[in-house]
Every structure is written in C-alpha cells, then in structure tokens.
Amino acid sequence: MSRKLTGRIVLATHNAGKLAEFRALMAPHGVDVTSAGELGLPVPEETGTTFSENARIKALAAVAATGLPAIADDSGLCVAALGGAPGVYTADWAGEPRDWTRAMGRVEAELANAKATTPEQRGATFVSLIAVVWPDGHTEEFEGRAEGTLVWPPRGSFGHGYDPMFQPDGSDRTFAEMGEAEKNTRSHRAKSFEKLAAACLG
Template sequence: MTQRLVLASNNAGKLKEFGEMLAPIGFEVHAQGEFNVLEAEEPHPTFIENALAKARHAARITGLPSLADDSGVCALALGGAPGVYSARYAGEPKSDSRNNRKLVEDLAAHADKSAYYYCVLVFVRHADDPQPVIAEGRWNGEIIAAPRGQGGFGYDPHFLLPALGKTAAELSAEEKNRLSHRGQALRALVEKLR
C-alpha cells in the first residue's frame, strides 16, 4: 500500500529523484503545486529551520505527510556564505550567473577556495509533528574561477571535485545523484524511514 507524500517544492528534477527513491518504501510523491500550495517563507538563518518551515507549511495546507529540503553552497573562507542565501546571493531576481560571479569575486582575495554543498531533508508526518525525521548530506569541493561543464545548475560549473578532476557540471546525472549532498541526504532519509 502506498501513502501520498507532498514534496514542499515544484522542482521537476527533485520530484523525479525523490519519487524514484521513495517509491520502493511505499511513498507516492506529489509536488506541492498539485495542491495549490504556495512556496513558504524561508526567513531563518539555518538550513534546518527553513526546511522544517517548508515541510510544516505544506503539511498544514494539504493534511498529508510532507518532505522539504534546504540546501546551498558554503565557502569556508567566507564563514559559510552564501549558505542559506545561495539562491539569492547576488540579490533579486534570482540569477545563477550573477550568484556565481559574486561568489568567485568574493573568494578572489582568499587563498582558501574550499567549499561544500550541504543539504538537509525534513520529513513530517503532519504539520505539528513533534519528531520530524531529519537527514543531511555534505559534498566537499572547491570553487574555481572559470566555469566548466554543461550539466547541473546553480554553482555546479564552479564546484570542482579535486579527486575526480571534474566540476559538478561535468558529471553525468547518475554520477551526480550518487555523489551529491542531496543524494547522500536522500539515501540517509530512506534508511531512517524504512
């Protein structure tokens, strides 16, 4: 028997990826847009608080269990920035190219270009669930000035994986899902939900 689950996102890629991973353990994943759920505010300074706010928001409106993620890139030399502000690092409207340019410029004066992608997933059984299920993933790399690769999105063309000699944008979708912060968090969540 399958149970419906609302994903606190309308991202088609996430919907597909999460749906494939959660189907074997009995969940049918639906985007929040199917239920006319608008995006929740993300006013918090931490990934976990924002993910929890999004999950509770979707669960409250739909009455269904909900799953939300919050993720971003954190540069060590910048004290973890852009962090929770990754999507809007260069301001509104959101722009991957402007965000990448700002990150490269902000790191230019620093010798340390190390960074990591971080993802937290929060699953709530209902809006007021006192024990949300939380899983996280971290993917280490470094920021390079010149973009490489055509795949991925966001900071991927500038996110180098030194051990592979490739950026995240140069990986196949399968490689990225296997290695990435989101893939790690999703596999950890599946284990907890089993």
C-alpha cells in the first residue's frame, strides 16, 4: 500500500529547472519542497545503468543527509535511431559545466550519421522515473513517458535540457515553445508525477 507524503521533503537535484517544475507540481498539495542543491548537499555519483537505479541512488543520499523523505527523478531522452541513446547518459552528453546547446548538437550529429532525416526516423521518448524514499527505507517508484519527434534547428526559449528539439506527439510546437502550465500537462515528468500524486498525495 502506498504511503502519503506530507510536510517537508527534499528533491534530490541540483538542477534549478527541475526544481521549478516540481515546485509548481507540488504546490497544490501543500508539500514544502527544498532541494539538495539549496541545502548544499554533495552530488552522489550516479553509477546505475537504469533510470530506476540512478533515481534510488540520489534519493537515498538525500534521505541519509537530511533525515527527510526524498524524491529523486532520473530522466532522459531515448532516441530510437540511436539505439536508445543517450538514455541514462542524457546529462553526460551536455558535459561539465552543462551545455545543452552542445548536447542537442551532438544528438543532431549522431542522427545525421545514422541518416535519420525524416520525422518518421527521428522518433524519441522522454522518460521520467521518480523514486520516493522515506527515512525508514520504504521506497516507491513511478514512471512516465512522453513520445515525440526531434526537430532541427531547436525552437523555443522555455523549459530546459533537450526541450527545444523535442516536439511531442499531437503538437506542432516543441516543449520549449510551451509555457510551464501547458508543458506540465504533457511532459514525461508530469505523467510520472501524476502517478505519484495519486498514490502519495491524494
């Protein structure tokens, strides 16, 4: 049986864009969200080979450091023509410091090498895996997916990461051309969060 989240929680991220998205999603539920970045926690090494493993690594580290329930989202872009890459290495493709323009350029270059030029050949899936870990070790997971097509050149100035090149199915605009409220009804993270909310915030 799912357990309810109340009071204060830690979002195990140092990504300001991800924190803003989660704060907007959690606000209606009266849960106070702080982040690992705001608390100055170190970034754990993500040694997992799946979204689930990496989400758990981040959430467990945040729980151990704060004694508070923690939420961690591990998400990524899985491109069919690239064999599912970059997948769990989505952020790594942006380098250090994170340069998402460079990351999108690498995806486009890899698609060109794969001769994936038509929309049908440029399908991609955004995956969001949310792990919720309580101080006693109880853990729950929720997955959401958004299907779409990769466009070039990138379009839009909202969102973060690969949003400017991801056009979700059923839309003629990229995630980066949508306002926060609209994206939060369609994104992979919105879908995984919807499952979390139904189980832990209802």
